[in-house]
Amino acid sequence: MRILHTSDWHLGRVLHEHSLLRDQESFLGSLLEHLRECPYEALVVAGDVFDRSIPSEEAVGLWNGFLEGFRAACPETALLVIAGNHDSAARVALASRLLEAGGIHIRGGGERVDEPVRLPGADVWLVPFLWSGSLAVGGENGRVMIQTQREALAEAVARIRLRMDPQRINILVAHCFAVGGEVSDSERTLVGTAVQVETQLFEGFDYVALGHLHRPQGLGPRIRYSGTPLAYSFSEAGQAKSMAAITLTKGVDPELELVPVRPFRTMLNLKGSLEELMEDERFAGLGEAYVRVTLTGPAGITQPVARLRSRFPLLLDFQEYVAPQSQALAPLPALRKPDIGEEFQAFERRLRDGDPPGPLVAAFSELRAELERTR
Template sequence: MRLLHTSDWHIGRTLHGADLLAEQEAVLGSLADVVAAESVDAVLVAGDVYDRAVPSADATGVLDRVVGRLLAAGAAVVLTPGNHDSARRLGTFSGLLAAAGLHVRADTRRLDEPVLLADEHGPVAVYGVPYLEPELARHELGGGGRESGPRSHEAVLAEAVRRVRADLAGRPGARSVLMAHAFVGGGVPSDSERDICVGGVDLVPAGVLDGVDYVALGHLHRPQTLTPRLRYSGSPLAYSFGEAGQDKQAWLVDLDAGGLAGVRAVPLPAPRPLTVLTGALEELLADPAHAAVTGHFVSARLTDPVRPVDPMRRLRTRFPHCVHLEWTGGGARDGRSYRERLHGRGDLEVAGEFVGHVREGVGATAGERELLARALGAAGREERAR
């Protein structure tokens, strides 16, 4: 049995306001090529299928086309909701979809009912555990009154895995895969994940997930191996500039008669890479060394001592996909707060100090001070005339 472990598609996500649907469809569509080339039996999507609970029509269209390509390539698809998804919406028509090969496991109360696959060695039970929000999931998993259920991520996931093990015990000889969306101890986060901390406790010890042959994790966007059988696939695209230069991948998971036989990484394409550029505006616009990244998504960190005029418009003449701008230049301040520097000063001094403040120490010129004085005088006369 060969599985392709992915997660955190986040269809519909933007990058500093830039639409990523085209890039997402290109990368996710390439998974169908992997399915065909590697004879993949099933594609696993461990949560955060969409980026929001109510996805746009365009986002649902991307998922429809991507899943269609995966099914046409010959693989079943098993997906679970993450903390960004609405489990109820994602699970709509799940019974009908299963007949076509798309298995949506979104019902917490049925998380111990596996998707059953089979090969020449017998059955493979794939348990899809949806993201478990403790305050909600504890009522469904507690089996009693309002105060009876577990309250932490560790507790609700431990209860979920206990139920999975109990079901697996009644399937002798079956190999097992668990899909879960959680922050497991030992994982390294990126700056593009939404915090799932509840009450200061979000980490789940890896030992909670013992008892199955392979655990396909989602939530963390950096691909990583916690143990040979416990892995994060990471997101298929970089969703923050903190991930610039990070190689994206999926995991090919092989199961033989005895369980886990091997796992290897499959690199994913980057239709539009992310690049961070640092320097003065004129240098960024002229330096031939940046020619190779003009088509990238760009974050520019400007080091000019004076804030440039209309820098984003100018940057986009060379880098049309520049989506983020940060000014880090300027001279040193004297250590006082802005309020302390203005205390006891008149309007013209305040205006002049403001100019120096936004220019990081480069004050107004004589001509600028004259213009400020005229503007302040006109404003004062208008105020007195009212």
């Protein structure tokens, strides 16, 4: 069988206060065109359909229009969608049981992780991003909510294994941060209970379609992040974006074909003096590109951004850089953005002269997770 693996659409994304809805609309149009031309048994969206848990009306409209266009373009293709950490599970999965009659399968929470979508050639197991409390297990005093994503994902996979038919192709779709994955600047720092999970957890599946990391990458022949279809930060400028066309045959490794995604606009990092940027032919014809400029040369230039925007209308990010005069004056390395959880625990250690108690750390993590859900 053949599936098309995508993820992390982040509909409604804003880049440096510039809406990317037009770029996303262009991507969805090209995706529908590809689906018309190339048949697949299923299209997979491995989480983060939206960029916010409460998406804008425009983002919801874009998603609704895609669903209508998808069903018209390829009526025989199944659509398999899970909620990511940016999504509201309940909003994404609205009317999901009704949509299943039309071959559109959307899972938002953990209540159906061991219920497969049965396709003619495979069983597909859909595991959305599992927040604290998404799953519960039996304990001495009744049902106990699982607190970490690693434990929740392990529990979900354990439940799946009890129902797997090893004679069929088994595909796992999940949204998580797997050990060994490379990150990009556009991934929002996960808070609360989100942690890395070991890839050994995915052994036994014929293919694992992952979402969350924005760089397309494989973690072995059977595990892959499709990455975002568009660049969502200037750290991704020049990065080739794609979708993963996967051909599956029981007993052999999947066959991978990358389907390139052509961006609506290119994204560029430019560096030079104001004179070079304004006059050099190397920088001509970039009026339609998203641009970040690092300005070299003397500091204190009057209104550099306004002057640069006369040549680069979509200048979205700007920084001045003074070339070092000597090694002693070299720029300091970029500092890692502090994590409030690490700062909280460091503060408690200073107060207690030792590690903070586990229940206190767990309570803090739950508060952070609750805050992330409502952002």
